[in-house]
Amino acid sequence: MTSSIVTHDIIVSTDHDFTTFRLAEDASPDRACHALGICTTDPGRQPCVSIPEPSLLADFEERVKRGREIVIRHDRHGIFQAGINICDLPGIKEICKLIDNIFDNHVPALDEDHDSFSTYPTLRGSAWRGKDCDDSNPQRHPGAVPVDDDASSDSNCNGIYGTDPKTKVAYEKELCAGTEPRGVAVLGDSISAHxxxxxxxxxxxxxSAAAFKHLDFIVENEIDWPEMSSATGLxxxxxxxxxxxxxxxxxxxLRERNRCNHKDYQNIAVNGARSGSMDSGIMESLARNQETDRPMVVxxxxxxxxxxxxHVDDTFAHMTTPQQMRANVLRTLEYLDTRLPKNSTVFLVGLADGRVLYDSLSHRIHPIGRFWNRFxxxxxxxxxxxLQVTPCCGWMNSNSTVRNMTTQRAIELSAQLQDVAAKNQTYYNHFNVHYMANPINKAIEVWNAKGGQTWQLLEPVDGFHSNQYGQALTAQIIWEVAEKLVPGVFGPTNPNNQRIAQLFGDQGAYF
Structure with missing residues (x-):
C-alpha cells in the first residue's frame, strides 16, 4: 500500500468466475484495503495510513464506508462480506492445517520411521536437518554412531560405507575412526532460521513471474532459508x-574439516521463538540419542x-525480565543434558543490539516505495x-528513547546468559557451556572495513533480519570466536578427506 491516488479495479477470482468492480478515483491503497475488509481500525484509534497525506485523510471513514458499499454490492460470492480469512477458502483449509501442524511441532511432516529425519526437503525436512538415508528404519539417520562400522550399509547417512577390498577394513573405520566426528545444531529464532x-x-x-517460481518451496519452508543460513547452510x-x-x-x-560429518546438521530455529517458548516443543524437536549418536556443537x-x-502501547511490560531469562535458559540446559551425548558443547549467544536497524535504514526508501521514490x-x-503488527516495536521505532531502553534490556538479558555460562561451564554431565557475544557487531565491523555499508547486511523487505551477506559473515564470526573460546571444539582436520571425496564423491545429495 504505497501509492497516494490510484484507480482501483478490483478483480476477484473464485472457481474461475471473475468479479470486477471499480472504487472511487481517489481511493488510496489504505482506503481500498479497509473497503475490502482486509484492514480494520479498532474503536478509538486513528486509522493507519502508509503514506500520510492530509488531502486524502479528510473524511477517511466516510470514504471507506462508500468504498465498502461498492465492494458489497459487487461481491457475488460473499468473499468480502465479513472480511477475508484465506484459510477458510476451499482447497486452502487442508494446507493451512498441515502447515499449522508443522509450525506447532517443528519436526518433519513427512517422516515414515518417526526418527525426526526426512527424505523430503521442505516441511521441516532436509532443508532443516540432514536427509534420511532410510526412512523405513529409525536406527539409520544422520549423526548416528555407525553400526558394525557400516561395513555393509550406511547407518549414519554420511555416504561412507562398505569395505576396503585391499585392507578388508570397513571404510567408516578406516576413514573416520579417531577423527572425532560431530554434528552441529542451532536452537534459535527467525535469524537462525534465516x-x-x-x-x-x-x-x-x-x-515478475520468475519471482514466484519457487513459491511453494518458500511457503513450505515457513518463508525461512535454513539451507542458506549461518548455522546450517549447505x-x-x-x-x-x-x-x-x-x-x-x-x-x-565442519564438513570441510571432516567429511565424516556429512549431513550431521539440525536447524531447530522457529520464527518468533524466545527463551520462554523453548520448552513448548522446540527444544524437544532436537533429534539426538545419548547412547547411539555422536556429540554435537549446539x-x-x-x-x-x-x-x-x-505490544506498541506497553512493549516493556511484555519483555522477558532478567530473572525469567535466567530461569528459561537453565531449564533448556537441563533438558539438553538429557539429550546430548557426552563431549558435546553448548554456546549461549548474547542478544543483538537492534538499534543498528533504525540507524542504518531509517532514511532509505523501502522496496514498496521505490516506484514512487518515497516511503x-x-x-x-x-x-x-x-497497525500493531510490528515484530519489534522496541527497535523498529522512530523514538530513540524506546530504542535505547530496548537495547538496555537486551544487555541485561545477555548478562544473564554470560553469568549462567560462567557459573555452569563444567556443571552438566554431557556438555560444557560457554558464552559468545552476538556476532552481528563484529560482522558489521568486518564488512565496513571492506568498504561496505551496514544497511547492505540487512533484509530489505522486513528491515529487521540479516540478509544473505550478513548470514555468511555471521558464520565466519561464529566459527572463529568458537575456536578461540574452545580450541578443538570442531574437532581435528581429517587427513582422509581427499580420499573420502575420491571414493564417495558428494556422499549423497541433500535434497
Missing amino acids: FHLPENWFDATQI GFNNWTEVIQGPVDSVYMR IYALVGNDVCNG TYSQFYDYFNC
Missing part, C-alpha cells in the same frame, strides 16, 4: 531469482524476541507500529 521475503515480491520495479543456491549472496555456515566448515541463539514484541523505513516502522 527468514527472508524476496525483495522482488514487493518492489514494483522488479516484480553451500549452494538454487533460488537465485529471489535470494542472492554467498553461502557460508558452521556446518559447511548454538543457542535467541537474539531478539525476548525484547521484541508487537522510508522510518515510515514503514511507524506504519507497522500503528
